[in-house]
Amino acid sequence: xxxxxxxxxxEVLAYRGGQLAVPAVPGxxxxxxxxxxxxDLIIEQLNPDQKILIVTYMNSAVANxxxxxxxxxxxQGLPRSRGYSVKTLHSLALGIIxxxxxARLINQEFELIDSSRRYYWIRDLCRQWSxxxxxxxxxxxxxxxxxxxxxxYFKRWQEDDFPSYVAAMIAYFKLNLLQGEELKNMVKxxxxxxxxxxxxxxxxFAEYEARMNQSGLLDFExxxxxxxxxxxxxxxFASRIADxxxxxxxxxxxxxxxxQEEMLYILSGQDNNLVRVGDSNQAITGTFTLSDPQIFRSYxxxxxVEVETMxxxxxxxxxxxxxxxxxxxxxxxxxxxxGIEPLEKKHIKATPASDPISNPEPVGYRIGSQLFxxxxxxxxxxxxxxxxxxxxxxxxxxxxxxxxxxxxxEIAAEITKLGGEYQLAGSxxxxxxxxxxxxxxKFLTEPTAENNFRLLFNEIFTDQTENSDLEELLDKVLxxxxxxxxxxxLAGLNSDSFDLEIRKxxxxxxxxxxxKKIQGWLEAGLELPPDELVLFLAERVxxxxxxxxxAQNLALEFGRLLQQNPAWQLDQLTAEMPAIRDRLxxxxxxxxxxxxxxxxxxxxxxxxxxxAKGMEWDTVFIGGITSSQFQYDDDDYFMGExxxxxxxxxxxxxxARAELDYLLHEKKAVDPDRKARQELIAERIRLxxxxxxxxxxxxxxxxxxxKNGWDKDPAYVFIALSNFIESAAAAKASLSSEEAx
Ligand SMILES: Nc1ncnc2c1ncn2[C@@H]1O[C@H](COP(=O)(O)OP(=O)(O)OP(=O)(O)O)[C@@H](O)[C@H]1O
Numbered sequence: 001x002x003x004x005x006x007x008x009x010x011e012v013l014a015y016r017g018g019q020l021a022v023p024a025v026p027g028x029x030x031x032x033x034x035x036x037x038x039x040d041l042i043i044e045q046l047n048p049d050q051k052i053l054i055v056t057y058m059n060s061a062v063a064n065x066x067x068x069x070x071x072x073x074x075x076q077g078l079p080r081s082r083g084y085s086v087k088t089l090h091s092l093a094l095g096i097i098x099x100x101x102x103a104r105l106i107n108q109e110f111e112l113i114d115s116s117r118r119y120y121w122i123r124d125l126c127r128q129w130s131x132x133x134x135x136x137x138x139x140x141x142x143x144x145x146x147x148x149x150x151x152x153y154f155k156r157w158q159e160d161d162f163p164s165y166v167a168a169m170i171a172y173f174k175l176n177l178l179q180g181e182e183l184k185n186m187v188k189x190x191x192x193x194x195x196x197x198x199x200x201x202x203x204x205f206a207e208y209e210a211r212m213n214q215s216g217l218l219d220f221e222x223x224x225x226x227x228x229x230x231x232x233x234x235x236x237f238a239s240r241i242a243d244x245x246x247x248x249x250x251x252x253x254x255x256x257x258x259x260q261e262e263m264l265y266i267l268s269g270q271d272n273n274l275v276r277v278g279d280s281n282q283a284i285t286g287t288f289t290l291s292d293p294q295i296f297r298s299y300x301x302x303x304x305v306e307v308e309t310m311x312x313x314x315x316x317x318x319x320x321x322x323x324x325x326x327x328x329x330x331x332x333x334x335x336x337x338x339g340i341e342p343l344e345k346k347h348i349k350a351t352p353a354s355d356p357i358s359n360p361e362p363v364g365y366r367i368g369s370q371l372f373x374x375x376x377x378x379x380x381x382x383x384x385x386x387x388x389x390x391x392x393x394x395x396x397x398x399x400x401x402x403x404x405x406x407x408x409x410e411i412a413a414e415i416t417k418l419g420g421e422y423q424l425a426g427s428x429x430x431x432x433x434x435x436x437x438x439x440x441x442k443f444l445t446e447p448t449a450e451n452n453f454r455l456l457f458n459e460i461f462t463d464q465t466e467n468s469d470l471e472e473l474l475d476k477v478l479x480x481x482x483x484x485x486x487x488x489x490l491a492g493l494n495s496d497s498f499d500l501e502i503r504k505x506x507x508x509x510x511x512x513x514x515x516k517k518i519q520g521w522l523e524a525g526l527e528l529p530p531d532e533l534v535l536f537l538a539e540r541v542x543x544x545x546x547x548x549x550x551a552q553n554l555a556l557e558f559g560r561l562l563q564q565n566p567a568w569q570l571d572q573l574t575a576e577m578p579a580i581r582d583r584l585x586x587x588x589x590x591x592x593x594x595x596x597x598x599x600x601x602x603x604x605x606x607x608x609x610x611x612a613k614g615m616e617w618d619t620v621f622i623g624g625i626t627s628s629q630f631q632y633d634d635d636d637y638f639m640g641e642x643x644x645x646x647x648x649x650x651x652x653x654x655x656a657r658a659e660l661d662y663l664l665h666e667k668k669a670v671d672p673d674r675k676a677r678q679e680l681i682a683e684r685i686r687l688x689x690x691x692x693x694x695x696x697x698x699x700x701x702x703x704x705x706x707k708n709g710w711d712k713d714p715a716y717v718f719i720a721l722s723n724f725i726e727s728a729a730a731a732k733a734s735l736s737s738e739e740a741x
Pocket of ligand 1: 005006026
């Protein structure tokens with residue numbers, strides 16, 4: 001690629017050492033410039049045994065980086081993968097654990113728990129806890145027992161909201177390096193009020209830890225915690241690891257969390273060669289992960305850190321840039337005196353005239369907005385316009401971005417009704433395929449674990465027929481028969497092996513057939529070496545095309561590992577799956593790139609605003625900009641708050657974090673709900689900013705007046721943007737009529 005650095009980019013590329021912060025705007029070329037800098041440093045500065053470490057947030061970015069650095073190196077006639085490693089925090093942590101000889105022992109025994117199984121366990125523990133502590137759970141409840149909706153909401157609290165709250169807190173505890181038993185006792189003997197909300201989470205956390213220890217499992221937070229501990233406890237080890245990397249780069253630094261930052265500091269060692277690139281105005285993962293945009297903002301303000309801003313972007317038309325910049329100014333004005341700063345004062349600039357690539361210059365004013373009477377009218381309009389746009393010009397790409405997945409599904413249905421086609425951004429079959437194979441492999445490593453067996457039926461054999469009673473059947477069978485007898489029956493397997501009562505189930509035949517398939521896998525598992533087993537399974541689950549290519553690649557990876565570790569069995573190989581997954585993803589991305597799947601102009605891309613990050617389209621529709629999604633003041637509905645809980649714990653996570661803060665640091669909470677609300681307001685503005693900055697030429701914003709009880713208004717920010725659009729359009733129209741005269 002012909003890459004001519006722009007002002008801002010040049011200064012970054014001149015970097016040769018020390019601590020650097022690169023705040024950037026959307027489309028400024030963060031990935032491109034980091035990749036170029038890495039290639040330059042590899043060529044000019046590094047010995048063959050030195051390396052750059054690039055840490056990024058998402059798996060998909062790993063592939064992207066490799067490709068770009070590889071391209072830059074190849075242009076200079078160098079091997080594509082020399083001198084750098086690209087890792088996510090988790091693969092980095094895993095690598096560190098493996099480097100520690102004494103910890104290698106853990107490595108052979110531990111297995112990573114995947115997120116769905118983790119949640120399944122936590123829910124299970126919550127269920128047990130609430131069975132024994134129903135009164136405590138009721139205590140948080142704000143509805144009277146005789147309220148006709150009591151049962152409905154209590155069930156929701158017990159079954160869904162309480163477990164999600166506990167799951168989020170467990171991750172939070174771990175990143176704060178807390179231990180279950182210790183925390184539980186701290187809460188117990190503290191002077192927190194008796195109905196504190198921290199207690200239940202701490203108690204369940206202790207149980208969860210015990211259960212994980214018992215089964216030798218680690219979760220992702222453990223991985224991070226563990227590796228940090230290894231680095232901190234052993235300075236010699238830490239410097240040995242740090243010595244492997246001459247430079248450390250961090251991409252998407254606005255999404256960093258405390259643990260990641262700490263790790264980067266340790267790894268950048270004495271040389272302290274650290275480059276962090278990010279855009280705090282695009283920090284949109286805070287409310288459901290532990291990342292904190294303040295971390296990058298503070299880094300930029302440190303004295304020892306040089307700051308180079310990249311503010312030029314060639315992505316969008318000047319009109320779209322103006323709208324994005326207006327949102328920055330508006331939010332500064334609107335929220336400044338409320339102590340909120342959703343967007344930092346940082347304007348996007350178009351490329352200067354001297355740049356070979358200019359911003360798109362479509363004819364006329366190409367931004368519109370509309371308020372609809374209700375959601376059905378809005379979704380019909382969005383679907384029809386998006387389909388029309390996609391058909392109108394085959395070279396241009398079109399996307400509809402919505403705040404929630406549910407709204408997207410409804411738009412997808414409308415598009416289908418119109419005979420249009422769509423593709424869902426960010427979701428792809430290749431991920432689900434990996435999970436399928438992983439689930440089967442996991443089952444084969446430990447076939448007598450009931451969880452593994454159940455997972456097969458939850459994920460792979462799901463009887464989709466209308467009167468499926470498979471779940472009930474499974475419960476009954478597992479109650480009456482040992483799993484051992486079920487999967488290895490002495491007398492072979494046929495329907496006579498089951499009682500009449502079980503044979504009467506509607507799903508019985510389906511169940512029996514599935515069981516026969518499972519037995520076939522088990523037999524193959526005994527006979528075949530693991531790499532061949534993968535191919536065998538791929539054939540049995542009838543994979544083709546890209547999925548088959550992925551399976552073949554997995555088999556190759558297994559084969560490679562087996563060559564290095566000839567004594568390894570399937571269980572050791574499946575323990576490597578998380579690391580292999582990363583590599584397979586990259587392979588999948590390459591396949592996708594080769595097929596040019598992402599940019600399919602005659603399809604409408606559908607994405608949530610969150611998943612749209614990092615993407616761009618010629619035409620972007622953003623719908624559903626209502627007050628329940630983009631809050632402004634206390635009259636609005638705030639997700640995360642449960643109206644059926646007492647005011648003190650209405651936002652359980654915020655309340656618990658405040659209680660923990662008090663417990664650990666004796667900090668009296670100012671008003672945790674208010675703080676949580678402010679953070680949410682700010683993050684939702686940034687989400688809209690991310691959406692707007694995805695558009696190259698055409699942008700359409702919409703909202704509706706009524707969907708249900710919650711959605712009473714278009715969002716306040718929608719009104720502000722609409723007013724701006726209206727006057728900008730009028731100004732442009734009068735300018736062009738003047739020119740015509
Ligand atoms: N100096 C340059 N010359 C030509 N093209 C450039 C230059 N810098 C960046 N680009 C192009 O601009 C586009 C955006 O770059 P990139 O994806 O790296 O941006 P980004 O900052 O990561 O964007 P976002 O913040 O929206 O995720 C890419 O297509 C890239 O090739």
